[in-house]
Amino acid sequence: MDIPLLTSNDIILLLTSAMSIMIVTFILFMAYRLLSSNRKQAYRTLLISLSFILIQQFLHLSMTLGLTPRNDYLLYTEKLLQVLAFIVINFAIFELYYRIRPRTRLWFIVLLGSEFIACILDIVNRTMESISIEVLTVITEFRAPIQDGLLLLLGPLFMLMFAPHIGQPRKYMISLVIVSLAQLLSIFQTYWFENVRWLTNFSEILPVIYYGLLFMLVFERVVELLQAVYRSSITDGLTNLFNRRYFMSRLEKAVLSKRPLGTIFCDIDNFKRLNDTHGHAKADTVLKQVANIMSEETEGMGLAGRYGGEELVAFVFGPNTAIEHAAEAIRRRTEKETIVTISVGICQASPGIAPEQLMSNADQAMYSSKANGKNRVTTFTI
Structure with missing residues (x-):
């Protein structure tokens, strides 16, 4: 045609x-x-x-x-x-x-x-x-x-x-x-x-x-x-902080960059009692409040995440004094702005340290804060 x-x-x-x-x-x-x-x-x-x-x-x-x-x-x-x-x-x-x-x-x-x-x-x-x-x-x-x-x-x-x-x-x-x-x-x-x-x-x-x-x-x-x-x-669905897997992957990259940094490990004091006395809804609200504080205090200088349960973590770039200042700011604001307190452990990264070991050290320091009266910041020491 x-x-x-x-x-x-x-x-x-x-x-x-x-x-x-x-x-x-x-x-x-x-x-x-x-x-x-x-x-x-x-x-x-x-x-x-x-x-x-x-x-x-x-x-x-x-x-x-x-x-x-x-x-x-x-x-x-x-x-x-x-x-x-x-x-x-x-x-x-x-x-x-x-x-x-x-x-x-x-x-x-x-x-x-x-x-x-x-x-x-x-x-x-x-x-x-x-x-x-x-x-x-x-x-x-x-x-x-x-x-x-x-x-x-x-x-x-x-x-x-x-x-x-x-x-x-x-x-x-x-x-x-x-x-x-x-x-x-x-x-x-x-x-x-x-x-x-x-x-x-x-x-x-x-x-x-x-x-x-x-x-x-x-x-x-x-x-x-x-x-x-x-x-x-x-991210974690409740707190909107990064989840443990992603946080650890970012921490690994940060450690490999060889920039000075340290980790902050926070645990909400008497969280189980809060759950039992005030209910899960109130406990979730408090957890989100602490998460927001951590996110705000580490913004621009590090990264915050939820490690599990009431355990919130972060890593911050800078010398030990900067890490201590950030950890203390988180602890102080939590005590002032919420109905709970937190026990905090920090650890400065040393050359060649593995990310898992860095978190483990900060975790040990946090338990030292728990053992010494709670609501305090403890630096990990060998």
């Missing part, structure tokens, strides 16, 4: 469709990889919506090139896919931030149902219009006014529904404005200003900008989720 000669408008349509397909393919591949490693419903919804977009774009490109005849069946299919994809993609973006609740799911079903009803009404309307003009007459200009109106209303609706809850509200709202503008231009072109070249070209460029923003939205959210997963794997 011969491919008809392309006009300048056709070339712009070809380029914009190709760019849209490329961007959507990137997002689709990303969603597929995420779904294969994490069976999260949001990724599945995203994958479905992107598949709709790709099919619609390929169909649009095929009809633009003349590879597929432009008939009512295919044009209605393209319009149906366009609206369905827009509905599903917005719910997918929302689902990247929040779990879909029954009320939101009801909205999803209602909007999908509205689109199918709109499509049927458009088909019936076109059929009745053909009959009213002349029996066997075919209307050459394709129109789907009900679906066009629905798509135009969806942008403002999603702004109200989802924009306040999306982590990137400005970018999300701009993307919806672009879609609404593209649809408005398409309506003007179809119903009032036919064959206006700049309207046609501009309305075809806008979807490319939308898909670019969509890519940034999804990519940034995925990065946020991956960072959150990584953060949760290296």
Whole structure:
């Protein structure tokens, strides 16, 4: 079959469709990889919506090139896919931030149902219009006014529904404005200003900008989720301090750097009694308070972590005096700002010492503080 000669408008349509397909393919591949490693419903919804977009774009490109005849069946299919994809993609973006609740799911079903009803009404309307003009007459200009109106209303609706809850509200709202503008231009072109070249070209460029923003939205959210997963794997869920495994790995690197440093080992005094008399909730609150103090006092000069139970640890860069000062500041603030006291042991790193031995020495010094009346700082000595 011969491919008809392309006009300048056709070339712009070809380029914009190709760019849209490329961007959507990137997002689709990303969603597929995420779904294969994490069976999260949001990724599945995203994958479905992107598949709709790709099919619609390929169909649009095929009809633009003349590879597929432009008939009512295919044009209605393209319009149906366009609206369905827009509905599903917005719910997918929302689902990247929040779990879909029954009320939101009801909205999803209602909007999908509205689109199918709109499509049927458009088909019936076109059929009745053909009959009213002349029996066997075919209307050459394709129109789907009900679906066009629905798509135009969806942008403002999603702004109200989802924009306040999306982590990137400005970018999300701009993307919806672009879609609404593209649809408005398409309506003007179809119903009032036919064959206006700049309207046609501009309305075809806008979807490319939308898909670019969509890519940034999804990519940034995925990065946020991956960072959150990584953060949760290296921190303690209660205190938000680094967990023992990560703390020891960082301590090992610090020791290998051969910079002067020392370790601080803290144990909350009479913590079991606090648990028994005030309950676990109160004990957890106190533990978080002490953890915050340790984090603040070591910020910029070291690292704090939870070693286990009520044992909180840190390492601090600097000479022995700097370590003693940090340990005493932690002890003093704990006594002043909380209802508990802590026993503290510190140990200055010596050349060639192993991280485990460094922590063991600080632990021994902490037990010396316990044995000598608690609420004090003891330096490890051989």
